[in-house]
Amino acid sequence: MLDKAIDLAGWLVVLFILGPLVIIVGGSFTETPYVAFPPTGFTLRWYAQLMHRRDFLNSFVFSLALAALCSLVAMLLGVAAVIGLHRHGFTGRQVFRAFLMSPLVLPTIVTGVALLQFYYLIDMDAPVTGLLVGHVLITIPYVLRTVGAGLVGLDPAIEEAANSLGAGGLRTLLRVTLPAIAPSIMAAVIFVFITSFDQATVSIFLSGPDMMPLPVRIYSYIDFAVDPMVAAVSTLLILFAFGIIALLQKLLGLERAMGVG
Amino acid sequence: MSTAVISRRGMELLLYLAPVTLFYVVFLILPYLMVLRLSFFQFSPMHLYIPEFTWANYAAVLTDRFYLGLLARTIGLGLLVTLVSLMLGYPLALKISRAGPAMKSVLLAITLSPLLINLVVRTYAWLVLLGDTGVVNHWLQALGVTAGPLPLGGNMFSVIVGLVHICLPLMALSLVGVLERIDPALFDAAESLGASRGRVLRRIVLPLSMPGIGAGSLLVFSFTISAFVTPALLGGNRVTTISTLIYEKFTFSSNWPVGATLVVFLLVINIAVVILHGRLFRED
Numbered sequence: 001m002l003d004k005a006i007d008l009a010g011w012l013v014v015l016f017i018l019g020p021l022v023i024i025v026g027g028s029f030t031e032t033p034y035v036a037f038p039p040t041g042f043t044l045r046w047y048a049q050l051m052h053r054r055d056f057l058n059s060f061v062f063s064l065a066l067a068a069l070c071s072l073v074a075m076l077l078g079v080a081a082v083i084g085l086h087r088h089g090f091t092g093r094q095v096f097r098a099f100l101m102s103p104l105v106l107p108t109i110v111t112g113v114a115l116l117q118f119y120y121l122i123d124m125d126a127p128v129t130g131l132l133v134g135h136v137l138i139t140i141p142y143v144l145r146t147v148g149a150g151l152v153g154l155d156p157a158i159e160e161a162a163n164s165l166g167a168g169g170l171r172t173l174l175r176v177t178l179p180a181i182a183p184s185i186m187a188a189v190i191f192v193f194i195t196s197f198d199q200a201t202v203s204i205f206l207s208g209p210d211m212m213p214l215p216v217r218i219y220s221y222i223d224f225a226v227d228p229m230v231a232a233v234s235t236l237l238i239l240f241a242f243g244i245i246a247l248l249q250k251l252l253g254l255e256r257a258m259g260v261g
Numbered sequence: 262m263s264t265a266v267i268s269r270r271g272m273e274l275l276l277y278l279a280p281v282t283l284f285y286v287v288f289l290i291l292p293y294l295m296v297l298r299l300s301f302f303q304f305s306p307m308h309l310y311i312p313e314f315t316w317a318n319y320a321a322v323l324t325d326r327f328y329l330g331l332l333a334r335t336i337g338l339g340l341l342v343t344l345v346s347l348m349l350g351y352p353l354a355l356k357i358s359r360a361g362p363a364m365k366s367v368l369l370a371i372t373l374s375p376l377l378i379n380l381v382v383r384t385y386a387w388l389v390l391l392g393d394t395g396v397v398n399h400w401l402q403a404l405g406v407t408a409g410p411l412p413l414g415g416n417m418f419s420v421i422v423g424l425v426h427i428c429l430p431l432m433a434l435s436l437v438g439v440l441e442r443i444d445p446a447l448f449d450a451a452e453s454l455g456a457s458r459g460r461v462l463r464r465i466v467l468p469l470s471m472p473g474i475g476a477g478s479l480l481v482f483s484f485t486i487s488a489f490v491t492p493a494l495l496g497g498n499r500v501t502t503i504s505t506l507i508y509e510k511f512t513f514s515s516n517w518p519v520g521a522t523l524v525v526f527l528l529v530i531n532i533a534v535v536i537l538h539g540r541l542f543r544e545d
Contacts, residue, residue: 002458010356013349014371017429020386023396035389037396077281084277105535107487109504110524113511118292133288198379201489215381222494226388234382241377
């Protein structure tokens with residue numbers, strides 16, 4: 001009896017999680033000028049309309065470029081930090097690591113506001129750089145966590161062997177350490193990319209009308225219209241997310257990638 | 262010889278850690294310190310602020326009924342969302358932890374998938390569902406449950422629903438983590454001693470999952486009180502939280518000193534949660 005109740009409750013919660021997403025995907029094909037579920041008729045006109053929106057297309061391309069650039073910078077800074085922390089013991093290492101992880105626990109809205117007033121007060125007029133900095137700041141912790149976990153699993157004897165065979169520090173790094181942790185580096189790149197691509201809060205504070213990442217574009221569009229075109233762009237983003245999940249699953253196994261089990 | 266080795270190691274360490282440290286000092290510490298400084302400056306409608314030290318902003322926030330109400334409402338929202346997420350997350354987590362391997366993968370994927378879907382998209386979904394002419398109201402009227410539309414959107418209710426939807430995966434994951442670690446032999450022992458399923462749940466499973474409940478709750482609470490996009494969109498300009506007011510102070514009304522003071526309050530609450538988290542669950 002109790003087990004049945006728990007089972008049923010579990011299914012209802014699954015429905016609660018998936019329901020809205022299913023309705024958005026279904027509603028994007030409706031012929032009505034509002035999102036209806038089940039959709040009335042079937043049309044691709046909202047997707048066609050989306051393809052004619054220069055602003056949305058520009059934002060999509062901009063978001064992709066920003067996420068790619070963010071991945072590059074966050075990986076360079078983050079992987080160097082992880083290796084430094086891994087190879088060298090020093091006093092206060094744990095504190096330093098916690099400091100590097102701090103953007104993860106600091107509210108994103110505060111990071112956004114802090115950077116906004118900082119750029120204004122130092123008179124920095126470089127919107128793309130400003131946005132990039134915000135994204136790099138909140139994604140570095142993901143690099144530390146994911147790549148850090150890969151390094152912990154690495155047998156130190158392998159690096160020692162390379163060293164004793166005469167490979168220098170740099171050579172060991174490039175030929176032994178980095179290849180050995182390649183899967184976690186790949187996973188970190190994907191995490192950083194998607195976190196940057198999806199980031200809305202920090203971007204809302206740091207982007208202007210010309211350089212608007214996609215989530216901010218959707219956010220400001222929703223403010224005055226909730227038509228099925230947004231359902232269409234949402235559907236594409238959901239497909240994108242499932243593509244990423246499949247990729248992660250393939251690379252690492254989902255449970256390990258998300259840090260469960 | 263040995264000093265040369267040490268300094269070489271020191272050089273290498275510097276090479277690895279200096280870039281990230283510099284980045285953090287310039288773009289994290291400095292901006293945060295500047296916000297803190299701003300909260301002690303006077304507001305000026307002409308110049309954004311006047312750089313003269315004052316406690317006035319703190320006094321205003323701590324004595325004005327409006328700001329006190331705002332703090333109470335935000336914390337209340339955090340508690341409520343945490344409670345509902347826990348009540349929904351627990352049966353889901355139990356179901357996941359009891360499922361066979363194939364079912365478990367499917368359920369985990371379903372639970373995790375929202376984490377990878379854009380926050381704005383997830384919020385938009387509830388905007389579509391809960392509006393006056395939204396999907397839920399449409400169905401309620403079509404099925405004859407209600408005569409007119411229920412006020413589901415643009416209020417505290419829709420904000421809570423949206424936030425719970427976003428927080429559920431975080432809560433469920435924390436719970437699955439602890440539930441999986443409970444030794445199944447305990448259940449067999451309890452049952453062979455005559456305990457009912459309900460009693461096993463109350464006396465064994467629930468107490469043993471307290472660390473997960475605590476960790477998940479703190480995570481959801483701090484996420485909720487800092488959330489901006491969801492209350493801003495689903496609250497329909499009628500629900501103000503600390504975050505939405507911070508946005509308002511830094512954009513439309515341009516009262517940066519008071520905005521900065523609210524930032525400090527939000528940070529203090531969050532840091533308290535982090536410290537509590539660290540005390541309760543020491544990471545090694």
